[in-house]
Amino acid sequence: MTAQGIGAAVKRREDFRFIKGDGKYTDDINLPNQTYCYFLRSPVAHAAIRNIDISAAQSAPGVVAVFTGADVDASGAGGVPCGWLVTSRDGNPMKEPKHPILAVGKVRHVGDPVVAVIAETLEQARNASELVQMDLDELPAVVNMKSALQGGSSVHEEAADNLCFDWELGDQAATDAALAGAAHVTKLDLVNNRLIPNAMEPRVAIGQYAPGTEDYTLYTTSQNPHVIRLLMGAFVLSIPEHKLRVYAPDVGGGFGSKIYHYAEEALVTWASKHIRRPVKWTSDRSEAFMSDAHGRDHLSHVEMAFDADNRIIALKCETLANMGAYLSTFAPCIPTWLHGTLLAGQYVTPAIYTNVKAVFTNTVPVDAYRGAGRPEATYILERTISKAAQELGVDQAELRRKNFIQPNQFPYQTPVAVVYDTGDYEPALNKAMELADYAAFEQRRAEAKSRGKLRGIGVASYIEACGIAPSSLVGALGARAGLYEAATVRVNPTGSVSVLTGSHSHGQGHETTFAQVVADKLGIDIGNVDIVHGDTDKIPFGMGTYGSRSIAVGGSALVNALDKVIEKGKKIAAHLLEASADDIEFANGAYTVKGTDKSKAFGDIALTAYVPHQYPIETLEPGLEETAFYDPKNFTYPAGTYICEVEIDPQTGSTQIVSFSAADDFGNVINPMIVEGQVHGGVVQGVGQALMENAVYDDNGQLLTGSYMDYTMPRADDVPSFKVATLAGTPCTHNPLGVKGCGEAGAIGAPPAVINAIVDALKEYGIDHIDMPATPEKIWRAINAQPRMAAE
Amino acid sequence: MYNFDYVRPSSVSDAAQALSNNTDASLVAGGHTLIPTLKQRLAQPSALIDISQLAELKGIRSDGGNIVIGAATTHAEVAGSADVKAAIPALAELANGIGDRQVRHRGTIGGSVANNDPSADYPAALLGLGASVVTNRGRYDADSFFTGLFSTALHPGEIITAVHFPIPDKAGYAKFEQRASRYCLVSVFVAQKSGGIFSSGETRVAVSGAGQNGVFRVAEMEQALQGNFSPSGVSGIKVSSANLMNDMHGAADYRAALITAMAERAVGAASA
């Protein structure tokens, strides 16, 4: 390890510009002659559109154009596509109703865009939008998933019963048999509350059309510009890819919500051709609440069976997953292939069966949000095993330990399709218990009790599947795209390096970590490495950043490209040093003839490649630039144990997290400081889900939590100083860096740790479960509805 | 935001004049309630008359048994005032718990009191201390000033100039935050004073955040504390939930329980 190489806690290079306000975000881009778009959105959840009168708006001051769904339809544009096909257990494909760019015929959720008003200024566009007459015939709103499936109002004609798909995984007969013969069965109904992503930067899109060349450019806040180019170019606007550039510059957080292709991106691009001027749209925060895809929103019933020796023998889980009003880009895969496949967790569970029904409702579409399916699965598993421990009268940590997959069982084939390549779960459990001082907890509980407070401790041992994933596998599971990653290493003549990566950084710190990999491999200074991302005109075709895939997949592509550079350099060095290429070694930035002191610095080789005066020109091309596409062989499987300790004020029901310990196995680590930061951020989001965040719709489908006055975000004073340990762990066995990914772990492991701690604190009241978010009122209500069990 | 004229008067009487000249004009002080409303296009004033810089509305002074706070004094100034901290520490604490640092450096006591948000902090202090609201036209007791949700006894065009707080023997404040906004889900201000400057009795208990009609007093708690000024004096008293707010942030019965809890804590925290 060098001071800048793999394993070094290098400070984030990009922060210099972010902290100084020199970042360049999409909204910082202003094009000559640009117009402004304001979307008039549906004020109601469900209605037939009788008429839209735009005439007054069209003649309002400054208005350039006003478009409705009929205009978009007439141009032949397609709907917003879905990127993943899920097949129901009866063999039928999921219902996939059209998602128009602007509503046609019906509006299907509050915030559904209906009219696009384009004007010289945003104020003029907004003023004109107030002149649009929308004549809507309100229909009963479909809000609650259970009643949605019982018929009545339908969100889409194509799915009269509001069922999108009915999917299953695992062996139902074996699972039922094991449940029937079990010594103990723990049952639980769980809510995975709906979350609103709230990236710090709201979405922005600018469409630009160049009539001379018929080229389009879309500037957008995206986690994956090539995915947007593919989806919008091929499926929505029929723009050939060589005529469409998608550029996502600095992006202020995504958490999944900026993966998807959104209607606004398509509309501004489409409109820029119609009016022959750039069209800019910037979401305000209120719009973000009702138009960014939401996360989670599952209802699950789970049954976990144990034998007489407290070993898990089966798990059965039935889930209703809310899709919202339309299928967002990856929505169908979240509750299925990213959820059902994780239900083995860290445990040997011989039989697992899960059934998932996906439901259309008159709410904002739901898609991946930090963790995407895996937090939901982990919550199911980890809540249930702690409840089982309480019922069986055993320690929650020890029940986990007893059921862990053992190190000698890897690679481990789970009963839910995936194969874990490597893992070792006890060290993380032990480390978390040590950090949390688990052994002395009962003393702390007693001390708290003397102050009138209820203390509880909660354990959660998570596993996640990261680095999505082998293209052949995801293709078989319904993905409509490959999931490799690409990297180009462009060595410049003077020896500096530009990396063009398909991964996208929107908070992760790639400009630092990817540069560390380059510095480490080539032995050059990190200051001589630039990481270029986000622009389809510059970077090779790549799939972007989500699912903690950047270092595991994008980093692997980078390593392979670097290896190609090093190999080519060997041939150049061999020529200069008059040796055989087989005798050249590369280390510490220099090519050396084995066993001699004859050597050439990497910079000399780079210069020779571009100034090939002395060069093996018959057998080798000049230049030093290599590209690699890396398609992983498997997911990676980070795992760890989190322990949360809470103190509850029984009088008000409010919970304070007094301690939070995290022990993670992320395989090899490139930058431990950034990894720790990712754990911190993830845990805070997990705490947010567990204690406060919740998107609430009323019975009419109005979003009641449409601003920060009503939607509770976690804040710094809601969490303690974390105790985080990143273990040496078990390096991934199938990628060149041995890395697994760390971006989502915190959000996956934290919610069950927090809820388990709360339930533990409340057990003296006979409380065995509390739903997320565990608000003070919910806890107060639970305490007051139950008779006190223990004598004071 | 719709367009409006911006007026910066040089005195309170100028401001009053400007208000009467402009139909649909609105005063603006810190702007931390008004500007968000304008941004959402929920109001369309013809002009904003900015009183935030008027010297006659600023400042804090101690005046024979009273703390007098100018209407355009920011929450941060109240929180940091040595006079307030010495005379009514609970009031300084209350001001220090409003919003965040930015809010406290813009928002003013006059704006907060005029707005009478049912979840705001200051109304509890005014009612709990038996303060009076002084305007360019007259003077109101807190008891008659707060008349309902977002409504006060102010007449159109009337400008608050200062709030007079009698200095109590003891006062305490406890706030249970609505967790998203961090306004009051329930807050309770208690104060006790011998000598009977208060209009009724010597002990006052005022509740913000919970009442369907905004801030209110709890007579039963006041009586109990009169004889026994300790947390146990109020711990057995439960306010009826009939007139309490009932929304997704807190059902009426929960708010009722919190009133008792916050009253206990406010009494426990009360200091001279």
Ligand SMILES: Cc1cc2nc3c(=O)[nH]c(=O)nc-3n(C[C@H](O)[C@H](O)[C@H](O)COP(=O)(O)OP(=O)(O)OC[C@H]3O[C@@H](n4cnc5c(N)ncnc54)[C@H](O)[C@@H]3O)c2cc1C
């Ligand atoms: C993020 C945030 C968090 C907040 N948190 C809290 C909180 O925890 N607790 C809390 O109590 N408040 C909170 N507030 C509100 C804050 O305290 C406001 O600043 C205050 O309520 C209004 O004061 P202002 O000076 O900003 O008034 P403005 O917004 O300028 O005016 C408000 C209204 O009062 C009128 N007005 C202003 N001054 C006078 C006057 N002298 N005479 C007559 N009418 C006048 C105006 O015409 C307007 O109608 C918060 C606000 C924000 C933005």
